[in-house]
Amino acid sequence: GAGVSQSPRYKVAKRGQDVALRCDPISGHVSLFWYQQALGQGPEFLTYFQNEAQLDKSGLPSDRFFAERPEGSVSTLKIQRTQQEDSAVYLCASSLDSSTDTQYFGPGTRLTVL
Amino acid sequence: GENVEQHPSTLSVQEGDSAVIKCTYSDSASNYFPWYKQELGKGPQLIIDIRSNVGEKKDQRIAVTLNKTAKHFSLHITETQPEDSAVYFCAATLWNTGFQKLVFGTGTRLLVSP
Numbered sequence: 001g002a003g004v005s006q007s008p009r010y011k012v013a014k015r016g017q018d019v020a021l022r023c024d025p026i027s028g029h030v031s032l033f034w035y036q037q038a039l040g041q042g043p044e045f046l047t048y049f050q051n052e053a054q055l056d057k058s059g060l061p062s063d064r065f066f067a068e069r070p071e072g073s074v075s076t077l078k079i080q081r082t083q084q085e086d087s088a089v090y091l092c093a094s095s096l097d098s099s100t101d102t103q104y105f106g107p108g109t110r111l112t113v114l
Numbered sequence: 115g116e117n118v119e120q121h122p123s124t125l126s127v128q129e130g131d132s133a134v135i136k137c138t139y140s141d142s143a144s145n146y147f148p149w150y151k152q153e154l155g156k157g158p159q160l161i162i163d164i165r166s167n168v169g170e171k172k173d174q175r176i177a178v179t180l181n182k183t184a185k186h187f188s189l190h191i192t193e194t195q196p197e198d199s200a201v202y203f204c205a206a207t208l209w210n211t212g213f214q215k216l217v218f219g220t221g222t223r224l225l226v227s228p
Contacts, residue, residue: 004157031213042120042203042218043158055212091157098213101146101165105157 002026004106006092012112013082021077021109023092031098032075034067035091037108043091049075050098061086082113116141118206120219128227133194135222137204138186144206146214147180147187152201152221161202162189194226 005024013019025032030051035043036059046059051072060067064083069075079086089110093103117140127133139147145166150158164171164178164187171178177190191198204219 033216035216040221042118042205042220043216044218045215048213048215050213056215093157095214101148101163101207101214102160103148103214103216105150105159107155107157 004092004094004104006090006106006109008109009107010110010112012114014114015083016081018078018080019082019111021079021090021111023075023077023106025073025075025092025094026104029094029096029104030072031095031100031103032069033093033095033103034075034077035093035105036061037089037091039088046077046090079111082111084113087111087113116144116206116208116217118204118217118219120204120222122222123220124223124225126225126227127194129194129196131194133189133191133198133224133226135189135202135204135224136186137188137206137219138184139206139217140185141206141208142182142185144208146207147178148205148207148216149178149189150203150205150218152203154200158203191224194224196226196228199224199226 032049034046037043048056049069064080089108093105148163152158180187205216207214
């Protein structure tokens with residue numbers, strides 16, 4: 001079946017621009033996660049949704065980062081006034097529900113801020 | 115919070131040899147330990163996982179061992195093949211947050227030479 005998809009796959013932004021990254025989780029998956037992966041590093045947790053509720057946003061680096069999942073399916077990660085340090089791969093993952101261990105990852109969006 | 119250390123950072127083996135990657139974690143309450151394989155330009159893919167009530171798990175050429183007392187776990191790949199070349203990440207998670215909050219190691223780049 002279809003896995004987690006993300007778009008765009010690549011995004012180049014000028015410093016100060018706003019960007020929006022989209023995640024389509026596996027159909028029926030209740031839990032959705034966003035991670036940030038810097039070059040040569042492991043993914044780092046950003047935020048967690050259970051259906052449309054954002055239950056944890058402790059990993060968001062600053063108030064320029066905002067995530068939403070209004071209908072409990074597709075999610076968008078928005079970064080306002082991008083900075084060079086925001087350059088990274090942004091990964092989305094979903095799992096069946098909050099009691100399920102396995103997280104399935106999408107291919108990621110590589111963001112480059114010039 | 116949880117901290118996961120992983121080593122080695124790079125590992126080169128000949129085809130047919132075994133490869134071992136080791137991780138340590140800091141929080142004794144961690145109870146789920148997945149391993150992910152990440153190929154260039156792709157998202158992490160779960161290859162095997164282990165829960166804290168099990169000491170070892172095997173899936174064909176891949177095995178994971180867990181030592182709760184020492185707080186370390188290892189990935190073992192036998193009869194390595196060139197297609198095993200990738201970056202491997204270990205992770206540990208805590209349930210006390212109400213969901214599986216993955217904390218990743220820094221990754222091991224495995225190169226299998228024909």
